[in-house]
Amino acid sequence: MLRGQTASGLAENRNVEYRRIELNLRQGDKLFFYTRGVPAWKNEVGRELGTEELLELLNSIKPAGKTAEELLCAVNNELHVMAEDAQNVSDATMLCLTYDKGDRALSELSAPPRADSLKRVLPFIRSQLCENGLGGLFYASVAIALEELFVIAAARV
Numbered sequence: 001m002l003r004g005q006t007a008s009g010l011a012e013n014r015n016v017e018y019r020r021i022e023l024n025l026r027q028g029d030k031l032f033f034y035t036r037g038v039p040a041w042k043n044e045v046g047r048e049l050g051t052e053e054l055l056e057l058l059n060s061i062k063p064a065g066k067t068a069e070e071l072l073c074a075v076n077n078e079l080h081v082m083a084e085d086a087q088n089v090s091d092a093t094m095l096c097l098t099y100d101k102g103d104r105a106l107s108e109l110s111a112p113p114r115a116d117s118l119k120r121v122l123p124f125i126r127s128q129l130c131e132n133g134l135g136g137l138f139y140a141s142v143a144i145a146l147e148e149l150f151v152i153a154a155a156r157v
Contacts, residue, residue, distance in 0.1 A: 024132075025099040027108070030063050030071065037092035038075075044084045068096035113153030121146060 025031075034054070041049045049057075061074045072094055079092065109124045111117035122143055129139050 027099065027101050028064070029099045030068060031097045031099075032058060032063075032071070033095040033097075035091055035093040038079070038094060041079050041083060041092055043082050049079070049082065068098045072096050113150065115150055115154045118147060118150050121150070 039049050039051045039054050043049075057075065057078055058071075061071060061078075063071050066074065075094060109121065111121050125142060125146065126135070126139055129135055129142065
């Protein structure tokens, strides 16, 4: 799980300069956004959840196997179990986004370990690399490695 930096909320201060960051997302990766009310959520004795504890909570839920809605429900349930009878008046808003490239058939390929499978694998790999700004010599070296792997695997089957 990648942990982002904490910054001022949007539109809270006119003098805030935001940095642009780029992430490489894979199919199924999730982005979890929350307001400061989530880590400020208090238990029955008034202790706040905290950012580190929120991260531990997210990791314990195993987000990779859950939809965004299931992840949000699980976090929400844990917050309410933790709070029991505590009065939480903080705004606790969460948003979870799942990177879904679209047609999963275009981003996943399964091929048996046979030399003739390369006819399907190489065009697939080329399209995936080109979509991500890679190609040329990089594709050529990947293609050579794949051909060697498939030939070796086919010889052992």
